[in-house]
Amino acid sequence: MTNAVSVVAYLGNEKWMAQPWWADLYPGDDVVHWIGLDSYANAEPGQYHYGNFAALLDRAPTGGGTGFYDWATRHHPGKPIMVAEWGVYHSTTRTAPKAAIYGSVVPELRKRPAIMALVYFDTVRDDTGDRNISVESTPEGLAAFRRLAADPIFAVRLR
Template identity: 65%
Template sequence: MKRSTLRKTVLTLTALVAGFGAATATPAQAAQAADAGCRTGAKLVPTCGVLWGGAAGGFTSAPRDKALKDWEKASGRTATIFHQYHKGNEPFPTKAEIAMTEDAAHPRVLLENWKIAYGSTWAKVAKGEQDKRIDAFAARAKAYGKKFFLALNHEPENDVVARAGSGMQAKDFAAMYRHTIERLRAKGVTNVVNVLAYMGNEKWMAQSWWKDLYPGDDVVDWVGLDSYVSVEKGYYHFGDFGDLLDRKPKGGALGFYDWATTKHASKPLMIAEWGAYHRVGKRADKSFVYDSVLAELKKRPAIKAIVHFDTKHDDEGDRDISIDSTSSSLSAFRKLAANPIFNVKLG
């Protein structure tokens, strides 16, 4: 092949991998992008593109593996990241979760949320009082063998008790996080990639203790954010995909994305939960949120993964965060999911 021809081919594939020129791609274009070599590295950070993930069946009794498969069918793409939730002594990865990562036709990696201090406190975990719990998990993780994401106590802001001696102050969370990661490493666990998943709400970011949550770059692999937007004008947190990244506390402080990329520039950013909601029964269109995602990702190269949380009602029972609440919403989401930027192979 001539150099000029080779250069044109490389440039074409690069553009396809970036995936921002168009909201959809033909099957041939998607295949070309995948062949260009976007894949995950040592810390599951993609060499190019963005990891696509999902959690489905939230706040229902539906088996989470089946719920995710149904969501994948509806969205038209396999969720490379399969997001699950656990607490306390619950044994995980479970057989069902492991099976989801052994499906060669649908490659997936686990994102396990673990409220390790369930029934205890962060301070007690940091003091070693839950080391038996940590060691049991370490043994399971090593036996599993494959790399997977671990989020320790996602959205810690919501659990902070800002009172001396509570054992649940922000500094206690940081100490718990550090102790757990350091003990896992000491036990020889090398396949866990940890994610510090913030709630990122401007109310919490304005608290004097918010900065104390961070345990240190040496024990954090990814910085995560759980954030949602409303599609009803005038309702709480109305906006598009960019708005869920840029909420700022009062007083002129940085929004979450700018904070993460300024204060922790070496860390990849995962949107560990995201979605668009309307009040149950309103059936408002979500298309404009889904249509805004690609342009925002183009402006924000630190984002290396986005994981949609899908449910017909949230924990408060009044918000629909599903992708198919209207036909136009589902169509827009399928268009987003089809983009080759999400064609990342698990390395």
């Protein structure tokens, strides 16, 4: 097959990554073209999953262990990584600054050459109804996301 790729996407939640069967979910290098991560960062200091883009990529299993990026590149070298679903959220009842988190993306991508794709999940209300993941929840956040999207690191040439 030359017109499609298969992606296995893992939920980047410490609870699931700590399960003994987590690594067994990988179906094999012969059928997986890309390895994906579905993970989010909270913009509210002191809250669950607060942190920058590195924290989103390096989240380790409950009880310790290797974070996602290191696991994927160590066990499946040469496989491209897709951050298949990511976002920065805050509560729908209050806003929090997202600009610094968006500003942390490019420096972290430069350190992680296996990441070849990012897919942002943008919604003003998630499925639980209490998280705003929209890039335009604040003017500063939108401006920072626009700077991120305009960075030359994304000026790629397709073959």
